[in-house]
Amino acid sequence: xxxxxxxxxxxxxxxxxxxxxxxxxxxxxxxxxxxxxxxxxxxxxxxxxxxxxxxxxxxxxxxxxxxxxxxxxxxxxxxxxxxxxxxxxxxxxxxxxxxxxxxxxxxxxxxxxxxxxxxxxxxxxxxxxxxxxxxxxxxxxxxxxxxxxxxxxxxxxxxxxxxxxxxxxxxxxxxxxxxxxxxxxxxxxxxxxxxxxxxxxxxxxxxxxxxxxxxxxxxxxxxxxxxxxxxxxxxxxxxxxxxxxxxxxxxxxxxxxxxxxxxxxxxxxxxxxxxxxxxxxxxxxxxxxxxxxxxxxxxxxxxxxxxxxxxxxxxxxxxxxxxxxxxxxxxxxxxxxxxxxxxxxxxxxxxxxxxxxxxxxxxxxxxxxxxxxxxxxxxxxxxxxxxxxxxxxxxxxxxxxxxxxxxxxxxxxxxxxxxxxxxxxxxxxxxxxxxxxxxxxx
Amino acid sequence: xxxxxxxxxxxxxxxxxxxxxxxxxxxxxxxxxxxxxxxxxxxxxxxxxxxxxxxxxxxxxxxxxxxxxxxxxxxxxxxxxxxxxxxxxxxxxxxxxxxxxxxxxxxxxxxxxxxxxxxxxxxxxxxxxxxxxxxxxxxxxxxxxxxxxxxxxxxxxxxxxxxxxxxxxxxxxxxxxxxxxxxxxxxxxxxxxxxxxxxxxxxxxxxxxxxxxxxxxxxxxxxxxxxxxxxxxxxxxxxxxxxxxxxxxxxxxxxxxxxxxxxxxxxxxxxxxxxxxxxxxxxxxxxxxxxxxxxxxxxxxxxxxxxxxxxxxxxxxxxxxxxxxxxxxxxxxxxxxxxxx
Numbered sequence: 001x002x003x004x005x006x007x008x009x010x011x012x013x014x015x016x017x018x019x020x021x022x023x024x025x026x027x028x029x030x031x032x033x034x035x036x037x038x039x040x041x042x043x044x045x046x047x048x049x050x051x052x053x054x055x056x057x058x059x060x061x062x063x064x065x066x067x068x069x070x071x072x073x074x075x076x077x078x079x080x081x082x083x084x085x086x087x088x089x090x091x092x093x094x095x096x097x098x099x100x101x102x103x104x105x106x107x108x109x110x111x112x113x114x115x116x117x118x119x120x121x122x123x124x125x126x127x128x129x130x131x132x133x134x135x136x137x138x139x140x141x142x143x144x145x146x147x148x149x150x151x152x153x154x155x156x157x158x159x160x161x162x163x164x165x166x167x168x169x170x171x172x173x174x175x176x177x178x179x180x181x182x183x184x185x186x187x188x189x190x191x192x193x194x195x196x197x198x199x200x201x202x203x204x205x206x207x208x209x210x211x212x213x214x215x216x217x218x219x220x221x222x223x224x225x226x227x228x229x230x231x232x233x234x235x236x237x238x239x240x241x242x243x244x245x246x247x248x249x250x251x252x253x254x255x256x257x258x259x260x261x262x263x264x265x266x267x268x269x270x271x272x273x274x275x276x277x278x279x280x281x282x283x284x285x286x287x288x289x290x291x292x293x294x295x296x297x298x299x300x301x302x303x304x305x306x307x308x309x310x311x312x313x314x315x316x317x318x319x320x321x322x323x324x325x326x327x328x329x330x331x332x333x334x335x336x337x338x339x340x341x342x343x344x345x346x347x348x349x350x351x352x353x354x355x356x357x358x359x360x361x362x363x364x365x366x367x368x369x370x371x372x373x374x375x376x377x378x379x380x381x382x383x384x385x386x387x388x389x390x391x392x393x394x395x396x397x398x399x400x401x402x403x404x405x406x407x408x409x410x411x412x413x414x415x416x417x418x419x420x421x422x423x424x425x426x427x428x429x430x431x432x433x434x435x436x437x438x439x440x441x442x
Numbered sequence: 443x444x445x446x447x448x449x450x451x452x453x454x455x456x457x458x459x460x461x462x463x464x465x466x467x468x469x470x471x472x473x474x475x476x477x478x479x480x481x482x483x484x485x486x487x488x489x490x491x492x493x494x495x496x497x498x499x500x501x502x503x504x505x506x507x508x509x510x511x512x513x514x515x516x517x518x519x520x521x522x523x524x525x526x527x528x529x530x531x532x533x534x535x536x537x538x539x540x541x542x543x544x545x546x547x548x549x550x551x552x553x554x555x556x557x558x559x560x561x562x563x564x565x566x567x568x569x570x571x572x573x574x575x576x577x578x579x580x581x582x583x584x585x586x587x588x589x590x591x592x593x594x595x596x597x598x599x600x601x602x603x604x605x606x607x608x609x610x611x612x613x614x615x616x617x618x619x620x621x622x623x624x625x626x627x628x629x630x631x632x633x634x635x636x637x638x639x640x641x642x643x644x645x646x647x648x649x650x651x652x653x654x655x656x657x658x659x660x661x662x663x664x665x666x667x668x669x670x671x672x673x674x675x676x677x678x679x680x681x682x683x684x685x686x687x688x689x690x691x692x693x694x695x696x697x698x699x700x701x702x703x704x705x706x707x708x709x710x711x712x713x714x715x716x717x718x719x720x721x722x723x724x725x726x727x728x729x730x731x732x733x734x735x736x737x738x739x740x741x742x743x744x745x746x747x748x749x750x751x752x753x754x755x756x757x758x759x760x761x762x763x764x765x766x767x768x769x770x771x772x773x774x775x776x777x778x779x780x781x782x783x
Contacts, residue, residue, distance in 0.1 A: 093528060093746045100531050122529040270722045272614055281616075401529070405748045408724050416730035420636040431731070438550055439748050 049079040052334050055106035056084050057091040060159070060321075065354035067347055071338065078334060088112050098328075099126040105326040107335035108342075111156050113320045114404040116146050119155060121236060121401055127155035128325040133336050138345060142396035143360045147322050150236075156322030157343040158360035160351065162288030163390035164223055164316040166196070167295060170308045170379060172283040175208045182381060186311040193224040193253045193313045200262040203283060213262040215273060215282045217419045218411040221254035223286030225407075226397075227316030232407070233400030241406055241436060251410070251429070258419040258428075265419055267412075274298045280306075288318040289358035289387045292370075296377050309381035315393040320360065358387050365391075402439055409435035515762075522755035529749060541756035551757070553732050554740040555764075557642065561717075561736060562710030565646035565653075570702055572654050574695070577661035578687060591662070594655035606648055606719040613644045613720075635721070641734045648716045653709070657702050664698040665691060696779065704772050711765055714738030737761050 054062075060082075062068060068080040083106055085091035092115045098104040100123075111119050119127065131154030136144055139158045147156035166189075170180045178199065179185050189195040197220070200213035207213070214220060225231060228246025233239055241247055257263050264282040266273040276282055277298035285291065287309065295307060323339040325332060341347060348359035349367050356370060365388040375383065400406070414432025417423040423431070522541055524534040545551045580590055597605070612619045613634035621631040632640045668691065676686050692699075713736045718725045720734070726743035728735025735743070737757060745754030 089747060093749075096529050097531070118529050122527075267723055271611065272616060275617065402748070408727070408747070412724040412727055413730050416636070420633060421730060434549075438548065441544070441750060441753070 049077055050331055050334055051079040051081055052108065052331055052338050053081045053083055053106040054108040054110070054323075054338065055091075055095065056082055056110040057088045057112065058084075058086065059355070060084075060110065061351045061355045061357055062342060065350050067342060067350065071341060075337075078338070080338065088114070092118075096123065099123050099326055102126075102328045105328045107325065107329040107331055108339050109324050109326055110159070111147075111322045111324055113146070113322075113399065114407075116156060116322055117399040117401050117403060119322075119324065120147065120149050124149040124151075124153060124155060126327055127153075128327055128329075128332055128336060129153040130155065130157055130325065130336065130339065134340055134343075138361045138363060140360050140362060140391065140394075142317075142394060143320070145396060146399065147324075156324040157339055159321045159323055159343055160290065160319075160348070160357035161360045161391060161394075162226075162290055162317050162319035163358055163387045163394060164226060164312040164314075164318060165287045165289075165386050165390065166284055166310045166312050167287035167291065167307055167378070168284035168310065169280060169303075169306055171306045172208055172211055172280065173203070176203045176206045176283070178203055180308070182308055182310040189313045190311075191313060193220065193227075193250070194256065196220070196313050197253055197256045197260075197262075200257070200284075201260060204260070204262050207283075210281060212264040212282050213284060214257060215264050215266050215276060215285050216268060217254040217258035217263050218415050219268055219286045220257050221250050221411060221415060222318055222407075223288075223312065223316055224250035224253050224314070225316075226288075226318045227312075227314035227395065229395045229397065231397055231399065232403055233398055235398065236400070239400060239402075239440060242433065247410075251414075254415050255418060255425040255428070258415060259425065263419060267416070277303070286312065286318075289356055289383075290319060292356040292374065292378070292383065296374065304377045305379060307377060308379040309383060309386055311386050312390065315390045315395075317391075317394045317397070356383070358391065362388075362392065405439045406436050409439055518755045518758050521751055522759050524752050526751040526755075527749050528745065528751050531751070534752075537752060541752045542760075545753060545756050545760065550732060550735075550740060551760075554728075554735050554737045557728070557732070557734055558711060558713065558736045558738075561642050561646055561649075561713060561734065562707065564642055565649035565713075566703070566706045566710055568646075569650045569654050570657060570699070570706065572650070573657035573702070574661055574692075574699075576654065576658040577665055578691065580658070580662055581665045591659065594658055596655070597652050598656040600652065602652070602715040603719055605652055606716055609644065609648045609651075610720055610722065636729060636731075636733070638731070638733045641720075641729055645713075645717045645720055645734050648720065649710075649713065653706070657706070660702060661695060661698060664695050668694045700772070700776060700779070704769075707768055707772075708765060711761065711768065712738055714742065718742065737764075 056062075063082055068082065071080055072078060085094065092112065095105065095109055096118070099109075131148075131152070134154075134157060136154065140161065143158040143161060144154065147158065148154050166185075168185070173180050173185075179188065185199075189199055203213040225246055228244075228250065230240070230244045230246045232241035232244060232247065234244075264276055266276050266282070277295060278300060280299075280303070285295075287295075292309075295303070299307065323343055325335045325339055329335045343361075345359060345361040345364035345367075348357075348361055349364045351357045352359055352364075352368050353371060356374060359365070359368070365384065368384040368388070370383050375381070410432045413435045414428045417431050418425055418428035521534075523537055523539070525537045525540070526534045576594065580587060580594070584590060613621075615621065615631065615633045615635065618634070620634065624631060634640045634644045672690050672694070673686055676690050681689065717728055717734050717736055717739055721728060724747075726735075726739050726747050728739045732740075738761075741754050741757040741761070744750045744757060
């Protein structure tokens with residue numbers, strides 16, 4: 001009797017060990033996002049509610065603008081949960097692998113402009129066609145086109161866009177003996193970024209000590225390229241980065257900046273860049289709409305009233321995102337409804353009011369009103385008008401599948417070498433070319 | 443615990459009693475009376491228990507290792523022989539050794555290998571030297587020795603991200619503390635992120651800071667195991683403290699030193715988090731001239747930033763082979779040392 005008791009105890013132990021082991025495996029399999037998801041799209045949440053998860057990166061502003069709460073109030077049976085990944089470069093690879101696995105995706109998935117071509121060309125079948133669900137004409141044409149597959153499916157609804165302006169420190173401009181009126185300044189550099197650089201050269205002649213004209217050469221490059229018709233690809237099959245007129249022009253402008261001592265040589269989104277805003281070490285910056293909130297945050301109260309906004313040399317776009325619904329979502333209908341609601345003009349206007357993310361739906365433009373605080377911060381500049389003027393004339397750009405790594409190669413290898421390591425523009429271009437070839441596997 | 447002990451005792455006695463196989467035959471008449479025993483399911487179970495239990499106990503490790511290390515390892519090998527893009531994992535075309543030949547003819551790969559090596563040396567050598575020195579100091583009678591030992595281990599307990607963030611601020615080209623100190627003694631500021639040696643030094647310093655205390659503790663443990671009479675007799679022979687350290691402590695620590703060298707070398711080969719975070723935005727490039735891009739970073743850049751999973755897998759396997767070579771060299775040295783003793 002004693003022995004049987006023992007064997008059964010052994011069996012128990014074994015069972016426990018086995019359970020623990022499988023539990024451990026299962027525990028590893030359902031990895032959490034850094035936002036802390038409860039294992040992807042959970043089914044019915046507490047008290048019969050359906051939980052819809054939305055995967056975003058950075059700061060989308062939906063939560064900040066209270067949109068989720070509002071939606072849940074409108075739809076008492078829905079519970080919205082946001083899974084935020086801070087960095088885009090972590091977010092997209094993760095999302096792509098989950099899309100292909102057909103599981104683990106959120107019900108609504110945000111897509112950044114740099115990845116939209118990747119999504120359209122390779123993940124088209126993994127997303128629901130949202131074109132049938134909405135009035136497509138409410139979006140800017142070029143924005144809609146970017147999220148449309150070759151066979152006409154709309155896989156993402158446009159959220160914000162990044163129409164370009166120039167943000168500048170009025171006080172520093174004045175000290176350097178430059179024009180400070182926003183319309184006159186815009187007139188000075190209208191049409192060509194090299195005119196903007198010319199103003200910079202003028203600034204440097206009498207620059208207040210410890211200040212430069214612009215934060216970095218790369219930011220000027222990105223802004224200039226955002227206004228060109230051709231980027232790195234002619235069409236889906238043809239990489240034309242080394243022959244592209246847009247790239248060549250933007251590169252030349254960036255080289256002028258990098259070699260004429262007018263740049264503070266900072267890397268955008270670095271800590272030192274933030275400090276540059278706080279300490280006022282650069283007098284102007286290429287300023288897509290989403291930068292407005294950033295400047296306010298980083299320059300702090302000390303910068304209030306010192307900043308102003310003028311129209312950019314060319315109408316350009318920098319950044320922006322889309323919302324898509326993966327076919328793997330278990331609550332497609334609810335997810336589509338949420339995506340539709342969040343990207344509707346009214347809601348886009350609310351996000352603009354909160355953090356100046358600029359809507360991709362023109363019908364919202366007439367109703368846009370920045371916060372009084374924001375207006376005052378930027379010396380009462382007519383933000384809505386400047387950005388919507390830019391938005392309406394942005395050229396339709398084609399983003400290639402490797403657009404983002406090519407861009408990184410040019411800005412963070414080529415331009416950076418010239419700007420920070422004192423290489424010649426030719427050496428910088430050669431280094432960038434080598435890097436791009438590596439990216440393209442040539 | 444009691445369960446297994448009891449079982450072991452019981453199984454041992456049952457093995458004695460049960461004349462099975464050769465053992466039983468050798469014992470001859472002794473166990474003939476219980477010859478029927480093997481047929482009982484219970485004793486079979488015991489024998490099976492005896493044989494299988496150890497495997498069952500170690501199985502969790504191997505199951506997890508298989509699922510999360512071996513399968514990915516083999517899958518990576520498969521990937522490395524194909525053209526695979528991150529965005530279309532399903533379309534794989536056979537590449538043969540293309541990825542490898544591409545890699546070995548690429549300047550970026552050799553540059554990354556060179557950086558991994560030089561950052562490895564820059565971080566491992568001072569780190570181990572400082573660790574021995576620290577351990578030696580802590581081996582003396584000190585007031586509050588536990589406090590010192592705990593303090594020494596705190597960097598090891600800090601996360602890579604937190605440590606790197608602080609070091610990035612210290613090494614900031616403008617307004618950084620290091621450049622400020624350099625300025626005080628009249629040295630021109632260094633661009634710690636873009637200069638070739640400066641950036642490697644900065645990355646190494648993070649590694650050194652984090653791992654010195656850990657190694658010191660290992661050395662300390664080994665030092666305390668050295669018999670005191672060795673030092674006494676050395677002292678009687680008139681050996682100074684330094685001579686005692688050189689001729690008693692170091693030789694006695696040899697196996698420990700070898701262990702830490704191997705562990706640090708493996709760590710250095712896989713160096714990833716520190717340079718990635720030190721680089722800030724697009725840190726996977728490891729600087730504009732890849733001046734501190736390690737193999738780990740190059741793999742990450744290829745696989746996740748650029749999306750060439752095939753090539754990234756080839757890098758992963760190359761790293762694996764490099765580690766095997768290091769292990770082999772280590773084995774040779776250990777043998778040498780043993781022979782020379």
